[in-house]
Amino acid sequence: xxxxxxxxxxxxxxxxxxxxxxxxxxxxxxxxxxxxxxxxxxxxxxxxxxxxxxxxxxxxxxxxxxxxxxxxxxxxxxxxxxxxxxxxxxxxxxxxxxxxxxxxxxxxxxxxxxxxxxxxxxxxxxxxxxxxxxxxxxxxxxxxxxxxxxxxxxxxxxxxxxxxxxxxxxxxxxxxxxxxxxxxxxxxxxxxxxxxxxxxxxxxxxxxxxxxxxxxxxxxxxxxxxxxxxxxxxxxxxxxxxxxxxxxxxxxxxxxxxxxxxxxxxxxxxxxxxxxxxxxxxxxxxxxxxxxxxxxxxxxxxxxxxxxxxxxxxxxxxxxxxxxxxxxxxxxxxxxxxxxxxxxxxxxxxxxxxxxxxxxxxxxxxxxxxxxxxxxxxxxxxxxxxxxxxxxxxxxxxxxxxxxxxxxxxxxxxxxxxxxxx
Numbered sequence: 001x002x003x004x005x006x007x008x009x010x011x012x013x014x015x016x017x018x019x020x021x022x023x024x025x026x027x028x029x030x031x032x033x034x035x036x037x038x039x040x041x042x043x044x045x046x047x048x049x050x051x052x053x054x055x056x057x058x059x060x061x062x063x064x065x066x067x068x069x070x071x072x073x074x075x076x077x078x079x080x081x082x083x084x085x086x087x088x089x090x091x092x093x094x095x096x097x098x099x100x101x102x103x104x105x106x107x108x109x110x111x112x113x114x115x116x117x118x119x120x121x122x123x124x125x126x127x128x129x130x131x132x133x134x135x136x137x138x139x140x141x142x143x144x145x146x147x148x149x150x151x152x153x154x155x156x157x158x159x160x161x162x163x164x165x166x167x168x169x170x171x172x173x174x175x176x177x178x179x180x181x182x183x184x185x186x187x188x189x190x191x192x193x194x195x196x197x198x199x200x201x202x203x204x205x206x207x208x209x210x211x212x213x214x215x216x217x218x219x220x221x222x223x224x225x226x227x228x229x230x231x232x233x234x235x236x237x238x239x240x241x242x243x244x245x246x247x248x249x250x251x252x253x254x255x256x257x258x259x260x261x262x263x264x265x266x267x268x269x270x271x272x273x274x275x276x277x278x279x280x281x282x283x284x285x286x287x288x289x290x291x292x293x294x295x296x297x298x299x300x301x302x303x304x305x306x307x308x309x310x311x312x313x314x315x316x317x318x319x320x321x322x323x324x325x326x327x328x329x330x331x332x333x334x335x336x337x338x339x340x341x342x343x344x345x346x347x348x349x350x351x352x353x354x355x356x357x358x359x360x361x362x363x364x365x366x367x368x369x370x371x372x373x374x375x376x377x378x379x380x381x382x383x384x385x386x387x388x389x390x391x392x393x394x395x396x397x398x399x400x401x402x403x404x405x406x407x408x409x410x411x412x413x414x415x416x417x418x419x420x421x422x
Contacts, residue, residue: 003334004334004337004338004341007331007334007335007338008338008339008342011335018319019319019339020339020342020343020346021308021312022312022315022316022319022378022382023312023339023343023374023377023378023379023382024308024312024377024378024381024382025343025346025347025350025373025374025377025378026343026346026350027194027308028189028190028193028194028197028350028354029346029349029350031193031194031196031197032193032350032353032354032357033353034197035193035196035197035357036353036357052079052134052135052154052157052158053082053132053133053134053135054079054081054082054133054134054135054136054137054150054154054213055081055082055083055084055085055131055132055133055135055136055137055216056074056081056083056084056085056137056139057085057087057123057124057127057128057131057136057137057138057139058070058071058084058085058086058087058139058140058141059087059089059120059123059124059127059138059140059141060086060087060088060089060091060095060099060123060140060141061088061089061090061091061095061117061120062091062092062093062095063091063095063140063141063142064091064093064094064095064096064097064098064099064141065098066140066141066142066143066257067086067095067098067099067102067141068098068102069142069144070139070140070141070142070143070144070145071084071102071107071108072107073144073145073146073147074139074145074150075107076147077145077147077148077149077150077151078147078148078150078151079150079151079154081133081137081150082132082133083109083110083131083132083133084107084108084109084110085108085109085110085111085112085127085130085131086099086102086103086108086110086111086112087111087112087113087114087123087124087126087127088111088112088113088114089114089117089118089119089120089122089123090114090115090116090117090118095141096111096113099111110127110130112126112127112130114126116405116407117405118405118408119227119403119404119405119408120209120225120231120403121224121225121226121227121228121231122227122408124138124224124225125223125224125225125227128216128219128220128224129220131216133216134157134215134216134217135154135157135213135214135215135216136213136214136215136216136219137150137153137211137212137213138209138211138212138213138214139210139211140209140210140211140256142172142256142257143210143211143254143255143256144172144254144255144256145167145211145253145254146252146253146254148251148252149167149211149252149253149254150213150252152249152251152252153165153166153167153213153249153252154213156213156247156249157213157215159245161243161244161245162215162244162245162246162247163214163215163218163239163242163244163245163246164207164212164213164214164215164235164236164239164244164246164247165207165212165213165246165247165248165249165252166204166206166207166208166211166212166213166247166248166249167208167210167211167212167249167252167253167254168191168192168195168248168249168250168251168252168253168254168358169187169191169208169210169211169253169254169255169256170184170187170188170253170254170255170256170360171183171184171187171255171256171257171258172255172256172257172258173257173258173260174258176260177260177261178369179258179259179260179261179262179265180258180259180260181368181369182369182372182373182376183258183259183265184258184369185351185369185370185373186373186376186377186381187258188351188354188355188358188360189350189351189354189377191208192250192354192358192360193350193354193357193358195248195250196248196250198248198300198301198304199247199248199250201297201300202245202297202300203297203298203300203301203304204236204246204247204248204301205233205236205237205240205246205301205302205304205305206232206233206236206237206276207232207235207236207246208232209231209232210254210256211254211256212232218239218244222235222238222239222242227404227408227412228404228412229271229274229275229278229398229401229403229404230272230275230276230278230279230398233275233276233279233280234279234283237279237280237283237284240298240301241284250358262380266384269381269384269385269388270384270387270388270391271398271401271403273384273385273388273389273392274388274389274391274392274397274398274401275398275401276305277310277388277389277392277393277398278392278396278398280302280305286302286305286306287306309385310389312382313382313385313386313389314386314389316382316383316386317386320332323335323336340374340375343374343378344371344374347370347373347374347377348370351370351373399412
């Protein structure tokens with residue numbers, strides 16, 4: 001331990017700062033300290049207007065087992081939705097039967113069944129045409145809400161500039177495996193803490209697919225969600241370009257299931273990362289640091305991605321090679337071990353502050369997960385993101401995203417080829 005301290009003490013300050021930045025852990029330390037010391041969390045205590053009505057859309061593909069808890073939580077809301085619409089998107093399990101039972105019991109107002117899978121976007125767009133509420137709440141089938149969540153989301157729309165708002169999200173199955181325990185800590189850092197400070201700056205870039213609310217008239221006027229992969233991010237950035245505000249509501253809590261194995265987690269994150277890169281840089285051209293005429297919050301949300309995500313991720317293998325060349329093999333191991341110990345202390349500080357601020361409890365399982373959280377966040381996910389970004393840059397891998405049905409992918413790719421030919 002003394003050797004590690006000595007290594008850090010004689011390390012160039014720039015290298016030390018970049019080493020801490022590249023492993024992602026301290027990203028939210030300043031955010032948490034600012035939120036705690038200066039009370040920067042934006043609060044909206046206004047009640048939704050009496051005329052506000054909410055239609056809930058639950059698109060699901062083979063998600064029948066999660067429908068009942070989700071519907072039950074929606075019916076316990078202090079602001080009751082005027083209708084709940086379930087879209088069975090070509091499921092091959094008991095989803096349709098579960099939805100029909102809920103409708104027969106009066107728990108669901110409408111069930112739409114697609115004979116073949118059309119994709120999440122198509123399911124939501126179809127239901128939106130039948131919805132009658134002023135606001136649309138899109139919900140994954142495994143999402144369960146706290147009783148005040150819908151009311152807190154709807155309250156944001158008392159500001160006519162707001163085009164979308166999303167919940168704070170926790171992992172409901174955090175004790176199922178080590179992976180879900182780590183995701184629980186990660187969500188507290190990246191969503192609860194990270195998005196709270198971005199919301200203060202007006203720099204929220206993505207409305208969560210698990211639970212987001214939109215203005216129905218704006219949603220329909222803009223043609224709904226894009227049918228390609230990464231539809232949540234694409235629609236959020238579209239709203240920003242149209243001048244609407246995007247909100248994150250830290251006091252509106254929902255829980256959702258996380259992947260229980262390392263492989264399924266990698267598949268999920270690979271899809272998210274590839275889609276984010278394609279949408280940001282191909283669809284919306286956000287690679288440049290500054291765009292003429294854009295607002296400061298739009299610049300901040302782009303720079304947050306470029307500086308804290310893209311640059312450290314793509315620099316990681318070159319950084320490791322540099323460390324080995326600089327210190328030698330043994331010295332590099334000692335230096336990286338010292339960095340890990342430093343990151344561990346920062347991580348524990350972050351988690352303690354976040355658990356207090358957001359009133360979340362942590363047991364022995366969470367404490368155990370926190371000891372390897374720097375390895376999970378700074379190494380495992382960072383390398384996964386590097387390969388995802390590389391595959392998208394070199395092979396445009398998001399074109400083969402299995403989250404979008406194959407026939408939809410083929411149609412999209414065919415349209416692009418024909419458009420390029422013309």
